[in-house]
Amino acid sequence: MRILLIAGGWSNEREVSLSGARAIDQALQALGHSVSFFDPALSFAQLPETAKDFDFAFINLHGSPGEDGLIQAVLDQVGLPYQGSGPRESLLALNKAASKSLFEKASIATPAWEFLPVQPQADWRPSLAYPFVLKPNCGGSSLNLHLIDSREELDLEMDPAFSRGDEVLLEERIPGPEITCGVLRDEPLPPILIQPADGSAFFDYFSKYTPDAALEICPAPISRELTKTIQDLALATHKLLGLSGYSRTDFILADNRPFVLEVNTLPGMTRTSLIPQEAAAHGYSFQDLIRILIEAGLSRLDAGGVAGDEGGLIHPKL
Numbered sequence: 001m002r003i004l005l006i007a008g009g010w011s012n013e014r015e016v017s018l019s020g021a022r023a024i025d026q027a028l029q030a031l032g033h034s035v036s037f038f039d040p041a042l043s044f045a046q047l048p049e050t051a052k053d054f055d056f057a058f059i060n061l062h063g064s065p066g067e068d069g070l071i072q073a074v075l076d077q078v079g080l081p082y083q084g085s086g087p088r089e090s091l092l093a094l095n096k097a098a099s100k101s102l103f104e105k106a107s108i109a110t111p112a113w114e115f116l117p118v119q120p121q122a123d124w125r126p127s128l129a130y131p132f133v134l135k136p137n138c139g140g141s142s143l144n145l146h147l148i149d150s151r152e153e154l155d156l157e158m159d160p161a162f163s164r165g166d167e168v169l170l171e172e173r174i175p176g177p178e179i180t181c182g183v184l185r186d187e188p189l190p191p192i193l194i195q196p197a198d199g200s201a202f203f204d205y206f207s208k209y210t211p212d213a214a215l216e217i218c219p220a221p222i223s224r225e226l227t228k229t230i231q232d233l234a235l236a237t238h239k240l241l242g243l244s245g246y247s248r249t250d251f252i253l254a255d256n257r258p259f260v261l262e263v264n265t266l267p268g269m270t271r272t273s274l275i276p277q278e279a280a281a282h283g284y285s286f287q288d289l290i291r292i293l294i295e296a297g298l299s300r301l302d303a304g305g306v307a308g309d310e311g312g313l314i315h316p317k318l
Helices: 014-030 040-051 070-078 087-094 096-105 151-163 205-209 224-240 274-281 286-299
Strands: 002-007 034-038 056-060 113-116 132-136 146-148 168-172 178-184 192-195 215-217 246-254 257-264
Touching: 002 014, 002 040, 014 034, 014 056, 014 286, 034 040, 040 070, 056 070, 056 286, 070 087, 087 096, 087 257, 096 113, 096 168, 096 224, 096 257, 132 151, 146 151, 151 168, 178 224, 178 274, 192 274, 224 246, 224 257, 246 274, 274 286
Parallel strands: 002 034, 002 056
Antiparallel strands: 113 168, 132 146, 132 168, 178 192, 178 246, 192 215, 246 257
């Protein structure tokens, strides 16, 4: 097939996106596809015209304009299929306040939180007790995430956050190990236990993207019962948000009770990223993973071009 590989973009996760795109490009070519690269930061207005010359789009964007569903909305309008979730579902997952409100309604445990869409008045006081976490409501890769222990630290970080145009989410800080678990075509994958790099208090940007900085153990060395609980929760969040193809849910464990932190609809896709590691533990090579995601993206469309069942359909050009 003629595949348009969309990566780069304009979020602060641009370099992560480009790094993953190189591995995806190699896998697509090894699978026999013709690949062309498209960077929305350089030629966004040309996407509708460019898309008409391709059979499929593979999106590897983090933050806007990929995880917020913007690129998917444009591709839907021009009729070009792609891997992963559609615009509405992507936005719901990216927006932490929106997804956490849905988790709570579905009785899925998530740390207590407070949403600040605009900067509060000077006499405002947070509803959460210290310590807590301050993070962008729609950010990723742990960028601009801060551990807040006092009012002084909170005041220090609030102005820069709102100056960047961020909506802010305050979240209860629950001490415990971090676990992540992917879902591939409605099947949960083996979870990973994450031990951040020495000197990092959590799985921050340095731990995530510095080779050998963090210890990522897959499958996670936890009980069979806890593994099943986490896999069931990952699948439950995937279905609750209406996601397609794949996702990755991040958890924090408190006394062996998993709390959902967030769900990623376009998780990292270098060969050593978390979803590829989980897929490998399940028996899928990186090329297998890419092929399955393309098949799932094609099967989202029924004969009338409406997003629907993911089961079964294999595109004749694969």
